[in-house]
Amino acid sequence: MIDRERSGAAEPELKIVEDATCTFCGCVCDDIELHVQGDRIVEAKRACVLGTAWFLNHHVEDRPACLIRGKPASVEEGIHEAARILAEAKYPLVYGLSDTTVEAQRVAASLADWLGACLDTTTSVCHGPSGMAFQGVGEVTCSLGEVRNRGDLIIFWGSNPAESHPRHFTKYSLMPKGLFVPNGRRDRTCVVVDVRKTKSAKAADIFIQIKPRADFEALWTLRALAKGLELDARQVEQDTGQPLAVWQDLVERMKRARFGVIFFGMGLTMTRGKHANSEALLALTRDLNRHTRFVCKPNRGHGNVTGADNVVSWRTGFPFGVNLARGYPRFNPGEYTAADVLARGEADAALILASDPMANFSQPAREHLKRIPYVALDPKETPTTRHATVAFTVATYGINVPGTVYRMDDVPIPLRPAFPSPFPSDQEILEGIERLVRQWKYPRPQPGLSLRPAAAGSLHR
């Protein structure tokens, strides 16, 4: 980081932060130049429309650092109350994690372990089905740098980066001049497959509009064609909404490519079929490696959702939906995932970190979350913080808090904060809660006493 400070007569001091990292989406652009005046970012050079909104709207807000049942309280009181709620619960849930640093995610995983909680991240309602598919099929993958330097056939399937990852095209996938694609866009062919003619489709050379909920059928058609099987043209068009000739042309382009890439989005994972859709795409990618080099990558949404997958994996062995109640990790999407644990009315307390299930979950899940005591950490007021028993206003990662995040291709990127915040970081709050939970549930053993955890009723108040 290079900070250049210039003095102004009446203006607040202007600070320039070079190579700052935007953590709004999974592209994690780390080439942003921030102009900072006091506790506000006034300009974010090279940021996209989403990054600009991210940087210019995260200033120090006039809100209490902690609310307990809607009333202002000190951070220390909040930590104590949060620890009490979680330590007394029989089936706590720790959920979210995707918009905070790796360092905070690590503490959240430890806390879940001490609590014997269900640990789940927003991956479960994003690319969780793809995570299941990775386990079933495997993933032929690469870094975004390889896409930039090698990719000559770029396919977006059920993904609309023009709106969700606006610099994807210019920084990695379409426009850059790379080592083996020296003419940039002219050396690449772009195909978009979607049910809508999105803004991304308008940037494509070929747009293939399929029937809604026909992703699996279309991908299986491509697998069959890649293997040289003959198909019934009438059936293919009826199943996919496109003539067989369109799919034959795409398969031939895939085989001819020197380095093909499929970026896929939640058009696959959120639609009927879910992990089966992702499995079909991964299997197609694997099959194409009989003919040429082909890779695929999920386009990840939140700034550090990939970090959440990595941290939870290296702490528990599984990427999301992990139950730690028996003292060892168990993985079972549909059973230990937050949307299910809440909708079935199982969790009796929750810690919601950097996510907003009150806006994004199903009605039964939200109604249950409203009924139980829960703790929420967020830099902004959200529907989730409004209903929280204990709500912490925290500093924003990347803008106020240093640390590490993982780009969508699993590359770790350092954060370069712009200005300090009076609010604590997620990590500080979580470490405070963890310290109390450990003291109460696992007091230091006395000579001759049992090592079993203390009963909930004996917690210090």
Add this chain to the structure above:
Amino acid sequence: METHGDQRAMAEEKFILIPGRTSRQGCGISEGKFGTNYREEIQTLQMSPQDMARLQLKDGDWVRVATEHGSVEVPVVAAKADELPPGVLFIAYGELSSRLMGADTHGSGMPTSKGLDVTLTKCSPPEMPAGRHTPAN
């Protein structure tokens, strides 16, 4: 289910609803989820111009969109050019789109959140603006 508005003008129509991201919704998250930009974006339904004409709807008319899990009442606007094919609706992700999805994740952890079967009827605008919702039962 609670009923609002005037349904005389239009019978129940079947559509497939695709909730998704938009730039404005993404910016609205950073600006604040209780701000005008975000609220307007997640509370506006898009429909193909062909379906708008067929159903004699104009921009700003109010419709009720329902699944077996809940219903919401929102203003409808015509999608730009050919972004949406007939029979398909679009709404930005948010509280209203979530009210239309069921809790069952089919063993995946992910509720079916796109490609939802919905019914649509015309309704009268609310006295309080934007985003009325009536959970099933």
